[in-house]
Amino acid sequence: MGGGGNLVDGVRRWLFQRHPSPSSSSSNSPQPILNSSTFSNPDQSGNAGDSNELIVIEDLDFSGLKLIKVPIPKRIHVSMDPHKKDTEFFTEYGEANRYQIQEVVGKGSYGVVASAVDSHTGEKVAIKKINDVFEHVSDATRILREIKLLRLLKHPDVVEIKHIMLPPSRREFRDIYVVFELMESDLHQVIKANDDLTPEHYQFFLYQLLRGLKYVHAANVFHRDLKPKNILANADCKLKICDFGLARVSFNDAPTAIFWTDYVATRWYRAPELCGSFFSKYTPAIDIWSVGCIFAEMLLGKPLFPGKNVVHQLDLMTDFLGTPPPESIARIRNEKARRYLSSMRKKQQVPFSHKFPKADPLALRLLERLLAFDPKDRASAEDALADPYFSGLSNSEREPSTQPISKLEFDFERKKLTKDDVRELIYREILEYHPQMLEEYLRGGDQLSFMYPSGVDRFKRQFAHLEESQGKPGAAAGGGRSTALHRHHASLPRERVPAPNGEAAEESSDVERRAAAAVASTLESEEADNGGGYSARNLMKSASISGSKCIGVQSKTDKEDTIAEEEDDETVAELADRVASLPN
Numbered sequence: 001m002g003g004g005g006n007l008v009d010g011v012r013r014w015l016f017q018r019h020p021s022p023s024s025s026s027s028n029s030p031q032p033i034l035n036s037s038t039f040s041n042p043d044q045s046g047n048a049g050d051s052n053e054l055i056v057i058e059d060l061d062f063s064g065l066k067l068i069k070v071p072i073p074k075r076i077h078v079s080m081d082p083h084k085k086d087t088e089f090f091t092e093y094g095e096a097n098r099y100q101i102q103e104v105v106g107k108g109s110y111g112v113v114a115s116a117v118d119s120h121t122g123e124k125v126a127i128k129k130i131n132d133v134f135e136h137v138s139d140a141t142r143i144l145r146e147i148k149l150l151r152l153l154k155h156p157d158v159v160e161i162k163h164i165m166l167p168p169s170r171r172e173f174r175d176i177y178v179v180f181e182l183m184e185s186d187l188h189q190v191i192k193a194n195d196d197l198t199p200e201h202y203q204f205f206l207y208q209l210l211r212g213l214k215y216v217h218a219a220n221v222f223h224r225d226l227k228p229k230n231i232l233a234n235a236d237c238k239l240k241i242c243d244f245g246l247a248r249v250s251f252n253d254a255p256t257a258i259f260w261t262d263y264v265a266t267r268w269y270r271a272p273e274l275c276g277s278f279f280s281k282y283t284p285a286i287d288i289w290s291v292g293c294i295f296a297e298m299l300l301g302k303p304l305f306p307g308k309n310v311v312h313q314l315d316l317m318t319d320f321l322g323t324p325p326p327e328s329i330a331r332i333r334n335e336k337a338r339r340y341l342s343s344m345r346k347k348q349q350v351p352f353s354h355k356f357p358k359a360d361p362l363a364l365r366l367l368e369r370l371l372a373f374d375p376k377d378r379a380s381a382e383d384a385l386a387d388p389y390f391s392g393l394s395n396s397e398r399e400p401s402t403q404p405i406s407k408l409e410f411d412f413e414r415k416k417l418t419k420d421d422v423r424e425l426i427y428r429e430i431l432e433y434h435p436q437m438l439e440e441y442l443r444g445g446d447q448l449s450f451m452y453p454s455g456v457d458r459f460k461r462q463f464a465h466l467e468e469s470q471g472k473p474g475a476a477a478g479g480g481r482s483t484a485l486h487r488h489h490a491s492l493p494r495e496r497v498p499a500p501n502g503e504a505a506e507e508s509s510d511v512e513r514r515a516a517a518a519v520a521s522t523l524e525s526e527e528a529d530n531g532g533g534y535s536a537r538n539l540m541k542s543a544s545i546s547g548s549k550c551i552g553v554q555s556k557t558d559k560e561d562t563i564a565e566e567e568d569d570e571t572v573a574e575l576a577d578r579v580a581s582l583p584n
């Protein structure tokens with residue numbers, strides 16, 4: 001194929017305009033009023049919407065591409081309770097009447113996602129109800145991180161938060177309702193459902209991922225958990241990166257070791273340097289590796305490196321890429337990992353054209369740059385966009401960059417936060433979507449609750465109704481795109497929750513022991529913190545308890561470090577077993 005062909009013709013226009021600053025109630029954190037095709041870049045201070053900001057208006061026409069199948073699961077329709085007068089719950093902000101909830105479209109560990117219609121704009125949106133946000137400080141911190149990042153990262157290839165419902169009470173709220181733009185499916189489903197994707201599809205998918213990543217990395221943000229399920233997709237081939245719960249902002253002056261010790265990403269998409277704590281410094285290259293794995297999965301129709309455990313993951317990588325050269329092995333810090341790789345029988349790289357016989361040679365040349373074993377050899381997102389594979393399609397004007405996010409926005413990462421601290425920070429974040437309230441808040445108004453119940457009350461009932469319907473026989477199976485509803489630990493990727501069977505179970509198998517150990521260790525401190533009123537032993541009886549159900553009181557940093565140690569221990573233990581079994 002090569003070049004961009006039809007696709008280039010399909011990219012109709014991108015407009016770059018200078019817009020006046022939207023009115024804002026906050027001098028230091030103005031919140032732009034965005035419409036679905038308007039995106040602003042955070043400025044130096046990490047705030048979107050400063051005056052003379054660059055607004056990118058996207059108007060892509062994908063008509064050159066065949067529509068893809070987006071599997072739509074049987075969904076649950078919910079009708080409004082006719083006996084409830086919405087106006088009863090009308091607030092001065094008009095929230096109660098604004099969204100008409102339609103059906104459940106997904107479930108994650110943090111809650112249910114429903115589609116709805118925004119009566120202000122007529123747009124369909126996705127509303128995610130996050131239950132019991134403050135049950136555990138680490139979960140709440142993850143949510144804070146995610147909503148903050150998504151407010152600051154405004155890009156057509158990153159999912160957009162359109163609104164967050166105002167909670168009825170500043171000090172007592174438990175659930176939050178986040179309004180996203182609605183997407184039809186995710187890349188995992190798309191890959192499963194489409195066996196007739198064309199070279200143009202592959203090219204355009206990769207282009208969007210890299211373009212989004214160029215922007216995210218320019219903001220000094222590393223996603224750290226890129227995988228097909230975290231890429232939302234529409235039938236018209238539009239992709240958007242979502243789930244920034246494990247993302248981190250890197251600050252130049254911050255000791256990397258502190259920031260990155262908690263790293264755990266989904267194994268199949270995890271860069272080799274993370275499989276054995278090989279390198280001291282994690283870089284944006286970890287996301288590039290994941291994008292390489294995702295691209296390969298599109299081409300193959302199945303995961304490239306479906307490792308059953310960390311050692312198997314390394315075996316699969318080296319089976320395909322060959323054993324790394326001595327200089328790459330020499331950089332490995334973990335002695336056992338170094339020994340394991342050095343003593344591994346020498347493997348030659350499999351030619352990419354053998355593994356992907358039908359793929360465009362230019363695509364494969366770029367894939368090799370994304371899947372370089374040594375992170376220093378991996379292309380950056382920006383370099384990859386300039387690769388000949390995208391010639392005719394890429395254009396730096398269409399690939400906006402941004403300023404690094406201000407460290408002030410993420411000051412909370414350096415502190416040990418209490419539940420009340422996180423609640424206040426999340427509340428402050430929510431106010432970004434409520435300019436009048438924000439203004440009052442910044443003036444020092446200390447309203448504990450509002451005169452009128454907010455629209456959240458109505459949503460609570462509607463979501464309760466949805467969840468109830470989903471529990472009914474016949475409804476549950478088709479209730480959403482995924483069925484698991486376990487909340488995970490802030491540092492646990494989804495696969496860490498023991499899954500009943502199938503591929504998810506396979507993916508999660510090596511983490512249960514670690515999670516259990518982490519649970520045990522953290523529960524000890526939880527018991528201590530709670531004066532012993534909380535029985536770790538009882539909770540440990542349940543093999544299916546997710547880490548986060550049990551971990552909660554220990555400080556975020558301590559807890560995540562615990563998980564990281566477990567991660568390393570597991571890696572080291574597996575490698576040690578292998579090394580021990582090697583002939584001397």
Ligand SMILES: Nc1ncnc2c1ncn2[C@@H]1O[C@H](COP(=O)(O)OP(=O)(O)OP(=O)(O)O)[C@@H](O)[C@H]1O
Binds near residue numbers: 111180
């Ligand atoms: N904007 C959206 N449009 C349509 N569907 C969405 C949207 N956001 C999320 N979903 C659906 O809801 C599901 C759960 O969402 P999400 O992954 O954000 O929840 P979570 O609680 O953070 O999950 P996780 O357990 O993966 O951390 C997704 O798998 C997806 O199917």
